[in-house]
Amino acid sequence: MTPREIRDRFGAHREIQGGGWLHLKKGQITDDTEMSLALGASILDKGAVEARAAAEAFSAWMRTKPADIGHTVRRGLVHFRRTGETAVPHNEYNAGNGACMRTLPVALFTYGQDEAAVRAAVVAQAHVTHNSELADAGTLCTVRMIQLALSGAPKAELKRLADELAAARPEYRYAGKPRENPSGFIAETLQVVFQALFENDGFESGLIETVNRGGDADTTGAIYGMLGGTLYGVQAIPERWLKDLDHKTKAACEAQALALMALAQ
Numbered sequence: 095m096t097p098r099e100i101r102d103r104f105g106a107h108r109e110i111q112g113g114g115w116l117h118l119k120k121g122q123i124t125d126d127t128e129m130s131l132a133l134g135a136s137i138l139d140k141g142a143v144e145a146r147a148a149a150e151a152f153s154a155w156m157r158t159k160p161a162d163i164g165h166t167v168r169r170g171l172v173h174f175r176r177t178g179e180t181a182v183p184h185n186e187y188n189a190g191n192g193a194c195m196r197t198l199p200v201a202l203f204t205y206g207q208d209e210a211a212v213r214a215a216v217v218a219q220a221h222v223t224h225n226s227e228l229a230d231a232g233t234l235c236t237v238r239m240i241q242l243a244l245s246g247a248p249k250a251e252l253k254r255l256a257d258e259l260a261a262a263r264p265e266y267r268y269a270g271k272p273r274e275n276p277s278g279f280i281a282e283t284l285q286v287v288f289q290a291l292f293e294n295d296g297f298e299s300g301l302i303e304t305v306n307r308g309g310d311a312d313t314t315g316a317i318y319g320m321l322g323g324t325l326y327g328v329q330a331i332p333e334r335w336l337k338d339l340d341h342k343t344k345a346a347c348e349a350q351a352l353a354l355m356a357l358a359q
């Protein structure tokens with residue numbers, strides 16, 4: 095939905111309620127979280143971020159006929175099934191948000207590793223479906239911001255990384271007019287997330303702002319969740335939202351995050 099459609103129908107969308115164009119149950123997750131869990135399971139299985147293991151995990155997920163799957167993700171996984179290659183051909187016009195939206199397990203597992211190792215892990219899983227320097231830059235920035243937040247750094251330090259990204263790649267400039275109705279293009283996705291993160295003071299108001307910008311809101315919401323979650327901590331997430339999550343999914347996310355952090359140490 096566009097922001098205007100959301101306003102006309104809900105005023106502001108503040109509660110988990112299901113429905114939408116995918117006819118979700120209340121608290122049901124979409125491809126962002128499903129692919130994150132698949133990626134995280136592959137990392138735990140191998141004790142490493144391995145492109146082949148990630149590709150196989152994503153391919154197995156695609157076999158479950160997910161409620162939603164991005165065009166670029168599908169094409170990348172079909173390429174893997176046909177060729178066995180764990181990286182799609184380079185395509186700078188193919189800077190979708192599909193690799194960034196599932197990157198949280200990589201951020202947790204590589205926490206504390208040096209920059210080259212973090213970058214290698216980020217790129218290995220990303221290139222299974224998205225091989226674009228522009229998308230890589232945004233995904234790497236997201237991972238570094240998550241890791242900074244985990245280290246206890248203040249929000250201003252996260253903002254410094256976002257500003258460096260916007261200086262290096264002007265597509266990511268986020269200052270100025272609010273970005274509405276973001277598409278699946280990663281620059282639009284991260285513009286919404288950065289604006290909401292840096293212009294709000296808590297997890298709740300930032301996430302509400304993010305999803306009310308409309309467009310690819312499951313993905314902007316997922317990426318805001320990674321950053322806002324690590325920055326503000328679980329105690330900042332409203333109890334009513336935690337209660338409405340699918341219970342099995344919530345337990346799986348908690349167990350996986352803790353296992354990845356344990357390996358990181």
Ligand SMILES: [Mg+2]
Binds near residue numbers: 310311
């Ligand atoms: Mg999405």
